[in-house]
Amino acid sequence: MLTHVVRPEEILNSPAVSAGLLRVESRIRRLSTSSRLPLINSAAGRITGAGGKRLRPALTLATALALDGSLSNRVVTAAACVELIHAGSLVHDDLMDKAAERRGVRTLNAELGEGRALVVGDFILARAGLAALSSASKPVAETLASVVVELAEGQFQEAAELFDPERTPEDALRSITGKTASLFRASCLVAHRNGSSMAVYGERFGILFQILDDLLDLASTADRLGKPVGNDLRQGVYTFPLLLALRHDCADLRPFLGRRLSEDEITLLLARLRRSSMVDDTLEYCRGLAAGALSSLPAIADPQIAAALYGLPGAYIDWAESLLVR
Incomplete structure (x- = not known):
């Protein structure tokens, strides 16, 4: 029986952040449906309105409240642009993965074809950049342009290392x-001119976030996650938890690397990994990241925002741990 654990986004969404997110949602809808072409508006609006945790824009708002105590229209626009970049990158991820469904909804590439889906993803990214430049500030636009470069490089590196033993x-x-x-x-940098004081927090939480997501794919179940597990193994993505296990006590699994696996082999690997120290080792690493993130936080006057930011990394670890198979 699963123990109820508060979802991480509930930790972050203090009343002030929740109120700010309503403004962000309105800005996202306006920006993602601003094309002169109705089909682009329909497709982009469907992607940006399909749900999601909204952790990134919530982090932008929380950072602004922590450092400035208020939410300006500039900050709301910056938070919307952060989420648009995330949405555009997901469209491109689905294209690369040839995914047919995300969050229970057919992907744009499945619905419209790869060519039109690519253009919609490009539109969302470009719209974010234009809005940042015209309605936020030049430094915000520069930060977001730089992060699109990093997103592309990180995704390219992963693609280049598929099935790499x-x-x-x-x-x-x-x-x-x-x-x-x-x-x-x-998300932290665009929130305030002094957002760099929280950049380390954002980056370390982001690493923790992805590692835990990768761990769930190896050590949870389809019933608990609401989606199939073992997808990274199917696609040849050798993630941090798997590679940590290979380095520690699963060296016997190395002959399975470097090739496509059958479903029986994936089932075997998942069972072996779950019997190993992989879960404990990965959680220990993530707790170290969480401690590093918290140590980088500046003094925060607002007790609700301070509690949210201090609580977020641990809440995410607790939530992920509640979904793991031991």
């Missing part, structure tokens, strides 16, 4: 920092 945990961390953690870092 020589991939190391350090390689996986470099890819994670680019494809995931960079946007969490940027």
